[in-house]
Amino acid sequence: MDRFSWCDGSLYPDESLVEQQSGVAVYDGQDKTAFNAGFLMLTTHRILWRDQRNRNCVISLPLANVSGVDEQPSGFTKSAKIVLHLSAGAPGRPPGPVTQSPHDYIRLSFRELGQQEFLRSLKEEMKKRRWEAQPAATPASNNSGLLPRQRPGIVGIERSIQQKNKETNKNISQAFQDLRNLMEKAKDMVGLSKTIATKIKDKQGEITEDETVKFKSYLLSMGIPNPVTRETHGTGDKYYTELARQLASVLAKPVEDCGGMMTMTDVYCRVNRARGMELLSPEDLLHACELMEMLALPLRLRTFDSGVSVLQARSQDEEEIVSKTSSTIQDKGPLTAEQLAQILGLSVILARERLLLTEKMGGVCRDETVEGLKFYPNLFLTAGS
Amino acid sequence: MADFDWPWQYKFPPFFSIQPNIETRKKQLEAWCTLVLTYQKHMKQYNLDVNEAQNSELFYNKQLNRRLNLDAMYTVLEELRKRGNLEWKDKNRSACTLMWRSPAEWGNMIYSWISSRAMNNTVCTLFELSEGEDSVGQDFHGLDKGILLRALKSLEAEGKAEVIDFDGNEGVKFF
Numbered sequence: 001m002d003r004f005s006w007c008d009g010s011l012y013p014d015e016s017l018v019e020q021q022s023g024v025a026v027y028d029g030q031d032k033t034a035f036n037a038g039f040l041m042l043t044t045h046r047i048l049w050r051d052q053r054n055r056n057c058v059i060s061l062p063l064a065n066v067s068g069v070d071e072q073p074s075g076f077t078k079s080a081k082i083v084l085h086l087s088a089g090a091p092g093r094p095p096g097p098v099t100q101s102p103h104d105y106i107r108l109s110f111r112e113l114g115q116q117e118f119l120r121s122l123k124e125e126m127k128k129r130r131w132e133a134q135p136a137a138t139p140a141s142n143n144s145g146l147l148p149r150q151r152p153g154i155v156g157i158e159r160s161i162q163q164k165n166k167e168t169n170k171n172i173s174q175a176f177q178d179l180r181n182l183m184e185k186a187k188d189m190v191g192l193s194k195t196i197a198t199k200i201k202d203k204q205g206e207i208t209e210d211e212t213v214k215f216k217s218y219l220l221s222m223g224i225p226n227p228v229t230r231e232t233h234g235t236g237d238k239y240y241t242e243l244a245r246q247l248a249s250v251l252a253k254p255v256e257d258c259g260g261m262m263t264m265t266d267v268y269c270r271v272n273r274a275r276g277m278e279l280l281s282p283e284d285l286l287h288a289c290e291l292m293e294m295l296a297l298p299l300r301l302r303t304f305d306s307g308v309s310v311l312q313a314r315s316q317d318e319e320e321i322v323s324k325t326s327s328t329i330q331d332k333g334p335l336t337a338e339q340l341a342q343i344l345g346l347s348v349i350l351a352r353e354r355l356l357l358t359e360k361m362g363g364v365c366r367d368e369t370v371e372g373l374k375f376y377p378n379l380f381l382t383a384g385s
Numbered sequence: 386m387a388d389f390d391w392p393w394q395y396k397f398p399p400f401f402s403i404q405p406n407i408e409t410r411k412k413q414l415e416a417w418c419t420l421v422l423t424y425q426k427h428m429k430q431y432n433l434d435v436n437e438a439q440n441s442e443l444f445y446n447k448q449l450n451r452r453l454n455l456d457a458m459y460t461v462l463e464e465l466r467k468r469g470n471l472e473w474k475d476k477n478r479s480a481c482t483l484m485w486r487s488p489a490e491w492g493n494m495i496y497s498w499i500s501s502r503a504m505n506n507t508v509c510t511l512f513e514l515s516e517g518e519d520s521v522g523q524d525f526h527g528l529d530k531g532i533l534l535r536a537l538k539s540l541e542a543e544g545k546a547e548v549i550d551f552d553g554n555e556g557v558k559f560f
Binding site: 334359360362365366367368369374376378379380381383 | 393394397398399401402404405406408409412413416451
Protein backbone atom coordinates (compact mmCIF):
# COMPACT_ATOMS: atom_id res chain seq x y z
CA MET A 1 0.00 0.00 0.00
CA ASP A 2 2.97 2.31 0.53
CA ARG A 3 3.58 2.36 -3.24
CA PHE A 4 0.48 4.48 -3.75
CA SER A 5 0.73 8.26 -4.04
CA TRP A 6 -1.77 11.12 -4.12
CA CYS A 7 -2.57 12.67 -7.46
CA ASP A 8 -5.13 15.02 -9.08
CA GLY A 9 -6.70 12.37 -11.22
CA SER A 10 -5.61 13.88 -14.56
CA LEU A 11 -3.74 11.85 -17.12
CA TYR A 12 -0.24 12.44 -18.47
CA PRO A 13 -0.04 13.80 -22.02
CA ASP A 14 0.84 10.43 -23.52
CA GLU A 15 -1.28 8.41 -21.14
CA SER A 16 -4.65 7.04 -22.08
CA LEU A 17 -7.51 5.39 -20.26
CA VAL A 18 -7.95 1.67 -20.87
CA GLU A 19 -10.61 0.37 -18.51
CA GLN A 20 -12.71 1.64 -15.65
CA GLN A 21 -14.95 0.06 -13.02
CA SER A 22 -17.00 1.49 -10.18
CA GLY A 23 -17.56 0.03 -6.74
CA VAL A 24 -14.04 -1.13 -6.04
CA ALA A 25 -12.40 -1.32 -2.61
CA VAL A 26 -8.68 -1.39 -1.96
CA TYR A 27 -7.21 -3.76 0.63
CA ASP A 28 -3.71 -3.35 1.98
CA GLY A 29 -2.73 -6.98 2.01
CA GLN A 30 -5.41 -8.64 4.11
CA ASP A 31 -6.41 -5.38 5.87
CA LYS A 32 -9.30 -3.19 4.96
CA THR A 33 -8.48 0.46 4.22
CA ALA A 34 -10.40 3.70 4.11
CA PHE A 35 -10.50 3.41 0.32
CA ASN A 36 -13.48 1.09 0.31
CA ALA A 37 -15.84 2.45 -2.32
CA GLY A 38 -14.35 4.08 -5.40
CA PHE A 39 -13.84 4.29 -9.08
CA LEU A 40 -10.97 2.19 -10.40
CA MET A 41 -9.28 3.26 -13.62
CA LEU A 42 -6.64 1.43 -15.59
CA THR A 43 -4.47 3.57 -17.84
CA THR A 44 -1.50 2.70 -19.97
CA HIS A 45 0.77 3.91 -17.18
CA ARG A 46 -1.00 3.59 -13.84
CA ILE A 47 -3.83 2.29 -11.80
CA LEU A 48 -5.94 5.18 -10.44
CA TRP A 49 -8.53 4.97 -7.71
CA ARG A 50 -10.97 7.80 -7.07
CA ASP A 51 -13.25 8.00 -4.05
CA GLN A 52 -16.91 7.91 -5.09
CA ARG A 53 -17.97 10.33 -2.34
CA ASN A 54 -15.02 12.67 -2.29
CA ARG A 55 -13.93 13.14 -5.91
CA ASN A 56 -10.81 15.00 -4.91
CA CYS A 57 -9.43 11.96 -3.20
CA VAL A 58 -7.43 10.12 -5.86
CA ILE A 59 -4.56 7.73 -5.39
CA SER A 60 -2.40 6.21 -8.07
CA LEU A 61 -0.09 3.25 -8.42
CA PRO A 62 2.43 3.07 -11.28
CA LEU A 63 2.07 -0.11 -13.29
CA ALA A 64 5.87 -0.36 -13.14
CA ASN A 65 5.52 -1.28 -9.47
CA VAL A 66 3.24 -4.23 -10.17
CA SER A 67 5.26 -7.44 -10.34
CA GLY A 68 2.47 -9.99 -10.53
CA VAL A 69 -1.29 -10.43 -10.75
CA ASP A 70 -3.46 -13.05 -9.07
CA GLU A 71 -7.17 -13.73 -9.03
CA GLN A 72 -9.35 -14.57 -6.06
CA PRO A 73 -12.74 -15.87 -7.14
CA SER A 74 -15.82 -14.69 -5.30
CA GLY A 75 -17.23 -16.63 -2.39
CA PHE A 76 -20.60 -16.74 -0.61
CA THR A 77 -20.18 -13.41 1.18
CA LYS A 78 -17.02 -12.28 -0.54
CA SER A 79 -16.75 -10.38 -3.78
CA ALA A 80 -14.15 -11.30 -6.39
CA LYS A 81 -10.74 -9.80 -5.92
CA ILE A 82 -7.60 -9.16 -7.89
CA VAL A 83 -4.32 -9.45 -6.04
CA LEU A 84 -1.50 -7.17 -7.18
CA HIS A 85 1.98 -8.20 -6.04
CA LEU A 86 4.17 -5.15 -5.77
CA SER A 87 7.88 -4.62 -6.21
CA ALA A 88 9.88 -2.27 -4.06
CA GLY A 89 8.89 1.36 -4.62
CA ALA A 90 11.25 3.98 -5.96
CA PRO A 91 12.81 5.98 -3.12
CA GLY A 92 11.79 9.49 -4.22
CA ARG A 93 8.10 8.92 -4.78
CA PRO A 94 5.56 11.67 -4.14
CA PRO A 95 3.70 11.51 -0.82
CA GLY A 96 0.99 8.88 -0.55
CA PRO A 97 -1.75 7.82 1.85
CA VAL A 98 0.42 5.26 3.65
CA THR A 99 4.10 5.79 4.39
CA GLN A 100 4.96 2.30 5.62
CA SER A 101 3.19 -0.97 5.01
CA PRO A 102 4.05 -4.48 6.15
CA HIS A 103 2.49 -6.01 3.02
CA ASP A 104 4.01 -6.44 -0.44
CA TYR A 105 0.63 -6.82 -2.13
CA ILE A 106 -2.71 -5.12 -2.34
CA ARG A 107 -6.12 -6.51 -3.21
CA LEU A 108 -8.80 -4.89 -5.30
CA SER A 109 -12.28 -6.00 -4.38
CA PHE A 110 -14.90 -5.70 -7.13
CA ARG A 111 -18.23 -5.27 -5.42
CA GLU A 112 -20.09 -4.38 -8.56
CA LEU A 113 -18.48 -7.10 -10.69
CA GLY A 114 -16.35 -6.35 -13.78
CA GLN A 115 -13.20 -7.95 -12.40
CA GLN A 116 -12.90 -10.31 -15.40
CA GLU A 117 -12.70 -7.50 -17.92
CA PHE A 118 -10.43 -5.49 -15.68
CA LEU A 119 -8.08 -8.41 -15.15
CA ARG A 120 -7.87 -9.11 -18.85
CA SER A 121 -7.02 -5.49 -19.68
CA LEU A 122 -4.57 -5.29 -16.82
CA LYS A 123 -2.71 -8.38 -17.98
CA GLU A 124 -2.62 -7.00 -21.51
CA GLU A 125 -1.21 -3.68 -20.35
CA MET A 126 1.35 -5.48 -18.21
CA LYS A 127 2.46 -7.38 -21.27
CA LYS A 128 2.62 -4.30 -23.51
CA ARG A 129 4.50 -2.23 -20.89
CA ARG A 130 3.53 0.97 -22.63
CA TRP A 131 4.64 3.09 -19.71
CA GLU A 132 8.25 2.29 -20.61
CA ALA A 133 8.08 3.61 -24.13
CA GLN A 134 8.01 7.24 -23.01
CA PRO A 135 8.51 7.72 -19.34
CA ALA A 136 5.88 10.27 -18.44
CA ALA A 137 6.96 13.23 -16.42
CA THR A 138 5.45 13.21 -12.97
CA PRO A 139 2.74 15.81 -12.51
CA ALA A 140 4.83 17.52 -9.85
CA SER A 141 7.60 18.41 -12.30
CA ASN A 142 5.44 20.27 -14.84
CA ASN A 143 3.39 22.38 -12.51
CA SER A 144 4.03 25.54 -14.50
CA GLY A 145 3.60 24.21 -18.05
CA LEU A 146 0.37 22.35 -17.58
CA LEU A 147 -1.17 21.49 -20.89
CA PRO A 148 -4.59 23.02 -21.49
CA ARG A 149 -6.50 19.80 -21.40
CA GLN A 150 -5.09 19.02 -17.99
CA ARG A 151 -7.04 21.97 -16.65
CA PRO A 152 -10.67 21.31 -16.26
CA GLY A 153 -13.42 23.92 -16.22
CA ILE A 154 -13.85 27.40 -17.66
CA VAL A 155 -10.34 28.46 -16.70
CA GLY A 156 -8.94 25.62 -18.74
CA ILE A 157 -11.03 26.56 -21.78
CA GLU A 158 -10.03 30.20 -21.47
CA ARG A 159 -6.38 29.26 -21.22
CA SER A 160 -6.56 27.07 -24.31
CA ILE A 161 -8.25 29.86 -26.30
CA GLN A 162 -5.60 32.29 -25.16
CA GLN A 163 -2.85 29.96 -26.21
CA LYS A 164 -4.44 29.45 -29.62
CA ASN A 165 -4.75 33.21 -30.13
CA LYS A 166 -1.11 33.62 -29.28
CA GLU A 167 -0.16 31.05 -31.85
CA THR A 168 -2.25 32.58 -34.66
CA ASN A 169 -0.84 36.00 -33.87
CA LYS A 170 2.61 34.60 -34.23
CA ASN A 171 1.77 32.92 -37.51
CA ILE A 172 0.21 36.06 -38.96
CA SER A 173 3.10 38.28 -38.05
CA GLN A 174 5.47 35.74 -39.56
CA ALA A 175 3.48 35.70 -42.77
CA PHE A 176 3.50 39.48 -43.04
CA GLN A 177 7.19 39.60 -42.38
CA ASP A 178 7.66 38.07 -45.83
CA LEU A 179 5.28 40.52 -47.45
CA ARG A 180 7.08 43.47 -45.92
CA ASN A 181 10.33 42.25 -47.42
CA LEU A 182 8.62 41.96 -50.79
CA MET A 183 7.36 45.52 -50.56
CA GLU A 184 10.84 46.82 -49.80
CA LYS A 185 12.15 44.96 -52.81
CA ALA A 186 9.38 46.28 -55.02
CA LYS A 187 10.32 49.82 -54.13
CA ASP A 188 13.88 49.02 -55.12
CA MET A 189 12.70 47.57 -58.41
CA VAL A 190 10.70 50.64 -59.30
CA GLY A 191 13.69 52.80 -58.35
CA LEU A 192 15.92 50.68 -60.55
CA SER A 193 13.61 51.02 -63.53
CA LYS A 194 13.59 54.77 -63.03
CA THR A 195 17.37 55.02 -62.95
CA ILE A 196 17.64 52.88 -66.04
CA ALA A 197 15.17 55.11 -67.78
CA THR A 198 17.15 58.23 -66.95
CA LYS A 199 20.41 56.55 -67.94
CA ILE A 200 18.95 55.68 -71.29
CA LYS A 201 17.94 59.26 -71.75
CA ASP A 202 21.49 60.41 -70.97
CA LYS A 203 23.22 57.92 -73.21
CA GLN A 204 20.89 58.14 -76.10
CA GLY A 205 23.74 58.34 -78.56
CA GLU A 206 25.26 55.01 -77.62
CA ILE A 207 22.33 52.76 -78.47
CA THR A 208 20.15 53.06 -81.51
CA GLU A 209 16.92 54.99 -81.29
CA ASP A 210 14.88 51.90 -82.04
CA GLU A 211 16.32 49.95 -79.13
CA THR A 212 15.74 52.82 -76.76
CA VAL A 213 12.14 53.04 -77.71
CA LYS A 214 11.71 49.30 -77.31
CA PHE A 215 13.40 49.22 -73.94
CA LYS A 216 11.47 52.20 -72.73
CA SER A 217 8.22 50.58 -73.69
CA TYR A 218 9.22 47.53 -71.67
CA LEU A 219 9.87 49.72 -68.69
CA LEU A 220 6.58 51.49 -69.18
CA SER A 221 4.56 48.32 -69.40
CA MET A 222 6.33 47.14 -66.30
CA GLY A 223 4.65 49.66 -64.13
CA ILE A 224 3.53 53.13 -63.25
CA PRO A 225 6.55 54.66 -61.51
CA ASN A 226 4.67 57.05 -59.24
CA PRO A 227 1.05 56.02 -58.97
CA VAL A 228 -1.56 58.47 -57.76
CA THR A 229 -2.56 57.34 -54.29
CA ARG A 230 -4.71 58.66 -51.52
CA GLU A 231 -1.53 59.39 -49.59
CA THR A 232 -0.09 61.64 -52.28
CA HIS A 233 -3.26 63.28 -53.53
CA GLY A 234 -5.67 63.41 -50.64
CA THR A 235 -9.11 61.90 -50.61
CA GLY A 236 -11.67 64.10 -52.32
CA ASP A 237 -12.30 65.09 -55.90
CA LYS A 238 -8.67 65.95 -56.47
CA TYR A 239 -7.68 62.34 -55.99
CA TYR A 240 -10.22 61.15 -58.53
CA THR A 241 -9.40 63.79 -61.13
CA GLU A 242 -5.68 63.08 -60.86
CA LEU A 243 -6.39 59.38 -61.01
CA ALA A 244 -8.55 59.86 -64.10
CA ARG A 245 -5.75 61.84 -65.79
CA GLN A 246 -3.20 59.18 -65.01
CA LEU A 247 -5.49 56.38 -66.16
CA ALA A 248 -6.19 58.16 -69.42
CA SER A 249 -2.51 58.69 -70.15
CA VAL A 250 -1.59 55.11 -69.31
CA LEU A 251 -4.52 53.43 -71.05
CA ALA A 252 -4.89 55.58 -74.16
CA LYS A 253 -2.51 53.46 -76.18
CA PRO A 254 -3.65 49.99 -75.08
CA VAL A 255 -7.26 50.96 -75.72
CA GLU A 256 -6.44 52.12 -79.23
CA ASP A 257 -4.49 48.93 -79.79
CA CYS A 258 -7.39 46.67 -78.97
CA GLY A 259 -9.89 48.32 -81.24
CA GLY A 260 -10.89 51.46 -79.37
CA MET A 261 -12.71 49.73 -76.52
CA MET A 262 -11.72 47.86 -73.43
CA THR A 263 -14.04 46.24 -70.91
CA MET A 264 -13.79 47.58 -67.37
CA THR A 265 -12.62 44.20 -66.11
CA ASP A 266 -9.66 44.34 -68.48
CA VAL A 267 -9.00 47.92 -67.47
CA TYR A 268 -9.04 46.95 -63.82
CA CYS A 269 -6.57 44.11 -64.33
CA ARG A 270 -4.22 46.16 -66.46
CA VAL A 271 -4.18 49.16 -64.19
CA ASN A 272 -3.56 47.16 -61.08
CA ARG A 273 -0.84 45.13 -62.72
CA ALA A 274 0.87 48.33 -63.70
CA ARG A 275 0.50 49.87 -60.28
CA GLY A 276 2.04 46.90 -58.57
CA MET A 277 1.68 47.49 -54.86
CA GLU A 278 -0.61 50.51 -54.75
CA LEU A 279 -3.73 48.66 -55.83
CA LEU A 280 -6.90 50.45 -56.81
CA SER A 281 -10.32 49.41 -55.61
CA PRO A 282 -12.97 48.78 -58.28
CA GLU A 283 -15.06 51.65 -56.89
CA ASP A 284 -12.21 54.13 -57.13
CA LEU A 285 -11.46 53.03 -60.66
CA LEU A 286 -15.08 53.38 -61.72
CA HIS A 287 -15.35 56.75 -60.05
CA ALA A 288 -12.24 58.04 -61.80
CA CYS A 289 -13.47 56.72 -65.15
CA GLU A 290 -16.82 58.47 -64.69
CA LEU A 291 -14.94 61.76 -64.45
CA MET A 292 -13.08 61.23 -67.72
CA GLU A 293 -15.79 62.65 -69.94
CA MET A 294 -16.04 65.81 -67.83
CA LEU A 295 -12.28 66.31 -67.93
CA ALA A 296 -12.25 66.04 -71.72
CA LEU A 297 -9.77 63.20 -71.68
CA PRO A 298 -9.19 61.00 -74.73
CA LEU A 299 -11.07 58.14 -73.06
CA ARG A 300 -14.55 57.88 -71.67
CA LEU A 301 -16.69 55.40 -69.81
CA ARG A 302 -19.55 53.90 -71.69
CA THR A 303 -22.21 51.49 -70.53
CA PHE A 304 -24.05 49.38 -73.06
CA ASP A 305 -27.72 48.54 -72.75
CA SER A 306 -26.78 45.09 -71.55
CA GLY A 307 -24.91 46.65 -68.60
CA VAL A 308 -21.43 45.94 -69.87
CA SER A 309 -19.14 48.88 -69.12
CA VAL A 310 -16.24 49.72 -71.35
CA LEU A 311 -13.61 52.37 -71.60
CA GLN A 312 -13.88 53.83 -75.05
CA ALA A 313 -11.49 55.94 -77.00
CA ARG A 314 -12.98 59.29 -77.96
CA SER A 315 -12.10 58.61 -81.57
CA GLN A 316 -14.58 55.74 -81.57
CA ASP A 317 -17.87 56.97 -82.88
CA GLU A 318 -21.09 55.03 -82.65
CA GLU A 319 -22.01 55.58 -86.25
CA GLU A 320 -18.59 54.49 -87.32
CA ILE A 321 -18.94 51.28 -85.36
CA VAL A 322 -22.34 50.63 -86.86
CA SER A 323 -21.23 51.20 -90.44
CA LYS A 324 -18.06 49.22 -89.91
CA THR A 325 -19.84 46.28 -88.37
CA SER A 326 -22.56 46.16 -90.99
CA SER A 327 -20.02 46.37 -93.80
CA THR A 328 -18.04 43.54 -92.20
CA ILE A 329 -21.16 41.42 -92.21
CA GLN A 330 -21.93 42.41 -95.80
CA ASP A 331 -18.47 41.20 -96.79
CA LYS A 332 -18.11 38.07 -94.73
CA GLY A 333 -21.71 36.93 -94.64
CA PRO A 334 -23.70 36.01 -91.56
CA LEU A 335 -21.60 36.09 -88.38
CA THR A 336 -21.91 35.15 -84.77
CA ALA A 337 -20.36 37.33 -82.06
CA GLU A 338 -17.53 34.81 -81.70
CA GLN A 339 -16.71 34.96 -85.40
CA LEU A 340 -16.76 38.74 -85.44
CA ALA A 341 -14.51 38.76 -82.40
CA GLN A 342 -12.01 36.62 -84.29
CA ILE A 343 -12.12 38.75 -87.40
CA LEU A 344 -11.68 42.06 -85.57
CA GLY A 345 -9.43 40.74 -82.81
CA LEU A 346 -11.83 41.86 -80.09
CA SER A 347 -13.17 40.14 -77.04
CA VAL A 348 -16.41 38.27 -77.58
CA ILE A 349 -18.30 40.54 -75.18
CA LEU A 350 -17.30 43.62 -77.16
CA ALA A 351 -18.08 41.98 -80.47
CA ARG A 352 -21.50 41.10 -79.17
CA GLU A 353 -22.04 44.65 -77.98
CA ARG A 354 -21.09 45.95 -81.39
CA LEU A 355 -23.53 43.64 -83.08
CA LEU A 356 -26.35 44.54 -80.71
CA LEU A 357 -25.64 48.23 -81.21
CA THR A 358 -25.65 47.76 -84.95
CA GLU A 359 -28.89 45.83 -84.71
CA LYS A 360 -30.41 48.62 -82.68
CA MET A 361 -29.50 51.02 -85.48
CA GLY A 362 -31.01 48.68 -88.04
CA GLY A 363 -27.73 47.68 -89.66
CA VAL A 364 -28.12 43.96 -89.10
CA CYS A 365 -30.84 41.52 -88.13
CA ARG A 366 -30.73 38.41 -86.04
CA ASP A 367 -31.28 34.73 -86.61
CA GLU A 368 -31.91 33.03 -83.31
CA THR A 369 -31.56 29.26 -83.29
CA VAL A 370 -30.53 26.55 -80.88
CA GLU A 371 -27.03 26.81 -82.32
CA GLY A 372 -26.74 30.42 -81.24
CA LEU A 373 -27.36 33.97 -82.30
CA LYS A 374 -26.23 34.82 -85.81
CA PHE A 375 -26.40 38.22 -87.44
CA TYR A 376 -27.34 38.80 -91.08
CA PRO A 377 -27.30 41.89 -93.25
CA ASN A 378 -30.61 43.61 -92.67
CA LEU A 379 -32.33 42.73 -95.92
CA PHE A 380 -35.70 43.68 -94.41
CA LEU A 381 -34.75 47.32 -94.61
CA THR A 382 -32.47 47.30 -97.63
CA ALA A 383 -34.06 44.79 -100.02
CA GLY A 384 -37.65 44.74 -98.80
CA SER A 385 -39.15 47.50 -100.82
CA MET B 386 -52.17 22.51 -107.01
CA ALA B 387 -49.59 24.77 -108.57
CA ASP B 388 -46.47 25.50 -106.59
CA PHE B 389 -46.68 28.46 -104.34
CA ASP B 390 -44.30 31.24 -105.19
CA TRP B 391 -42.47 31.81 -101.92
CA PRO B 392 -41.20 35.35 -101.28
CA TRP B 393 -37.47 35.93 -100.84
CA GLN B 394 -37.94 36.43 -97.10
CA TYR B 395 -39.00 32.78 -96.75
CA LYS B 396 -35.45 31.74 -97.64
CA PHE B 397 -33.87 34.32 -95.31
CA PRO B 398 -33.14 32.76 -91.90
CA PRO B 399 -33.67 35.96 -89.80
CA PHE B 400 -37.25 35.95 -91.13
CA PHE B 401 -37.98 33.21 -88.56
CA SER B 402 -36.70 35.15 -85.53
CA ILE B 403 -38.77 38.06 -84.34
CA GLN B 404 -36.53 41.11 -84.73
CA PRO B 405 -36.07 43.35 -81.68
CA ASN B 406 -35.43 46.46 -83.73
CA ILE B 407 -38.77 48.22 -84.21
CA GLU B 408 -38.22 49.33 -87.78
CA THR B 409 -36.94 45.94 -88.81
CA ARG B 410 -39.77 44.16 -87.04
CA LYS B 411 -42.36 46.27 -88.78
CA LYS B 412 -41.00 45.22 -92.15
CA GLN B 413 -40.74 41.64 -91.02
CA LEU B 414 -44.32 41.45 -89.75
CA GLU B 415 -45.57 43.10 -92.92
CA ALA B 416 -43.83 40.42 -94.93
CA TRP B 417 -45.29 37.71 -92.71
CA CYS B 418 -48.83 39.02 -93.01
CA THR B 419 -48.60 39.18 -96.77
CA LEU B 420 -47.11 35.72 -96.89
CA VAL B 421 -49.79 34.18 -94.66
CA LEU B 422 -52.63 35.77 -96.63
CA THR B 423 -51.27 34.95 -100.07
CA TYR B 424 -50.50 31.41 -98.97
CA GLN B 425 -54.00 30.91 -97.60
CA LYS B 426 -55.47 32.36 -100.74
CA HIS B 427 -53.33 30.11 -102.86
CA MET B 428 -54.40 27.05 -100.88
CA LYS B 429 -58.02 28.26 -100.74
CA GLN B 430 -58.02 27.87 -96.98
CA TYR B 431 -60.11 29.95 -94.63
CA ASN B 432 -59.31 28.38 -91.29
CA LEU B 433 -56.07 27.94 -89.47
CA ASP B 434 -55.46 25.66 -86.51
CA VAL B 435 -52.51 27.02 -84.57
CA ASN B 436 -51.22 23.63 -83.46
CA GLU B 437 -51.38 22.16 -86.96
CA ALA B 438 -49.91 25.27 -88.48
CA GLN B 439 -46.79 24.97 -86.37
CA ASN B 440 -45.63 22.12 -88.56
CA SER B 441 -47.04 23.32 -91.83
CA GLU B 442 -44.66 24.46 -94.52
CA LEU B 443 -45.96 27.98 -94.04
CA PHE B 444 -44.32 28.37 -90.67
CA TYR B 445 -41.67 25.67 -90.94
CA ASN B 446 -39.07 25.89 -93.67
CA LYS B 447 -37.60 22.41 -93.69
CA GLN B 448 -34.88 23.32 -96.16
CA LEU B 449 -33.53 26.05 -93.89
CA ASN B 450 -34.38 24.10 -90.76
CA ARG B 451 -36.01 27.23 -89.41
CA ARG B 452 -39.44 27.55 -87.91
CA LEU B 453 -41.44 30.29 -86.36
CA ASN B 454 -41.91 29.41 -82.70
CA LEU B 455 -45.30 29.59 -81.03
CA ASP B 456 -44.79 33.03 -79.48
CA ALA B 457 -43.65 34.46 -82.78
CA MET B 458 -46.62 32.85 -84.53
CA TYR B 459 -48.98 34.56 -82.15
CA THR B 460 -47.20 37.85 -82.78
CA VAL B 461 -47.82 37.44 -86.50
CA LEU B 462 -51.42 36.28 -86.05
CA GLU B 463 -52.20 39.12 -83.66
CA GLU B 464 -50.78 41.53 -86.21
CA LEU B 465 -53.17 40.03 -88.77
CA ARG B 466 -56.03 40.42 -86.32
CA LYS B 467 -55.20 44.08 -85.85
CA ARG B 468 -55.35 44.53 -89.58
CA GLY B 469 -58.80 42.91 -89.64
CA ASN B 470 -57.75 39.86 -91.58
CA LEU B 471 -58.15 37.40 -88.77
CA GLU B 472 -60.74 36.40 -86.21
CA TRP B 473 -60.19 34.01 -83.33
CA LYS B 474 -62.73 31.24 -83.03
CA ASP B 475 -62.25 30.80 -79.28
CA LYS B 476 -60.74 32.56 -76.32
CA ASN B 477 -57.78 30.19 -76.15
CA ARG B 478 -56.71 31.38 -79.59
CA SER B 479 -56.23 27.80 -80.79
CA ALA B 480 -57.97 28.30 -84.13
CA CYS B 481 -58.85 31.25 -86.28
CA THR B 482 -60.56 32.33 -89.46
CA LEU B 483 -58.41 34.12 -91.95
CA MET B 484 -60.03 36.60 -94.23
CA TRP B 485 -57.84 37.40 -97.15
CA ARG B 486 -60.85 39.30 -98.53
CA SER B 487 -63.16 41.27 -96.33
CA PRO B 488 -66.85 40.17 -96.17
CA ALA B 489 -67.83 43.30 -98.09
CA GLU B 490 -65.43 42.43 -100.89
CA TRP B 491 -66.83 38.93 -101.06
CA GLY B 492 -70.34 40.33 -101.09
CA ASN B 493 -69.61 42.65 -103.98
CA MET B 494 -68.00 39.83 -105.88
CA ILE B 495 -71.04 37.60 -105.42
CA TYR B 496 -73.45 40.39 -106.28
CA SER B 497 -71.70 41.24 -109.52
CA TRP B 498 -71.70 37.57 -110.48
CA ILE B 499 -75.42 37.37 -109.76
CA SER B 500 -76.05 40.51 -111.77
CA SER B 501 -74.02 39.23 -114.69
CA ARG B 502 -76.18 36.09 -114.77
CA ALA B 503 -79.37 38.15 -114.40
CA MET B 504 -80.37 36.23 -111.34
CA ASN B 505 -81.62 39.31 -109.54
CA ASN B 506 -84.86 38.86 -107.69
CA THR B 507 -84.40 35.14 -107.51
CA VAL B 508 -83.83 33.08 -104.43
CA CYS B 509 -80.96 30.68 -104.16
CA THR B 510 -79.63 28.59 -101.31
CA LEU B 511 -76.26 29.20 -99.75
CA PHE B 512 -75.22 25.72 -100.86
CA GLU B 513 -75.98 26.64 -104.47
CA LEU B 514 -73.78 29.69 -104.17
CA SER B 515 -70.68 28.14 -102.68
CA GLU B 516 -70.92 24.52 -103.80
CA GLY B 517 -73.28 24.61 -106.77
CA GLU B 518 -72.23 23.65 -110.29
CA ASP B 519 -72.86 27.12 -111.62
CA SER B 520 -70.32 28.82 -109.41
CA VAL B 521 -67.45 26.47 -110.27
CA GLY B 522 -64.49 28.54 -111.34
CA GLN B 523 -65.53 31.52 -109.29
CA ASP B 524 -63.31 32.75 -106.47
CA PHE B 525 -66.03 32.28 -103.93
CA HIS B 526 -66.61 28.67 -104.90
CA GLY B 527 -65.96 26.60 -101.79
CA LEU B 528 -66.14 29.66 -99.58
CA ASP B 529 -66.42 29.01 -95.86
CA LYS B 530 -70.06 29.12 -94.82
CA GLY B 531 -69.43 31.55 -92.01
CA ILE B 532 -67.69 34.00 -94.27
CA LEU B 533 -70.34 33.58 -96.97
CA LEU B 534 -73.03 34.39 -94.47
CA ARG B 535 -71.19 37.47 -93.38
CA ALA B 536 -70.66 38.54 -96.97
CA LEU B 537 -74.40 38.26 -97.59
CA LYS B 538 -75.16 40.12 -94.38
CA SER B 539 -73.00 42.96 -95.58
CA LEU B 540 -75.00 42.95 -98.85
CA GLU B 541 -78.16 42.94 -96.79
CA ALA B 542 -76.96 46.01 -94.95
CA GLU B 543 -76.49 47.73 -98.30
CA GLY B 544 -80.00 46.68 -99.31
CA LYS B 545 -78.82 44.48 -102.15
CA ALA B 546 -79.96 41.15 -100.75
CA GLU B 547 -82.00 39.52 -98.08
CA VAL B 548 -81.10 36.40 -96.17
CA ILE B 549 -84.07 34.16 -95.61
CA ASP B 550 -84.35 31.20 -93.30
CA PHE B 551 -86.76 28.45 -94.33
CA ASP B 552 -86.95 25.14 -92.50
CA GLY B 553 -83.35 25.30 -91.37
CA ASN B 554 -82.22 25.86 -94.94
CA GLU B 555 -80.83 29.26 -95.53
CA GLY B 556 -81.40 31.04 -98.70
CA VAL B 557 -80.79 34.46 -100.12
CA LYS B 558 -82.71 36.72 -102.38
CA PHE B 559 -80.83 39.27 -104.42
CA PHE B 560 -82.44 42.52 -105.47
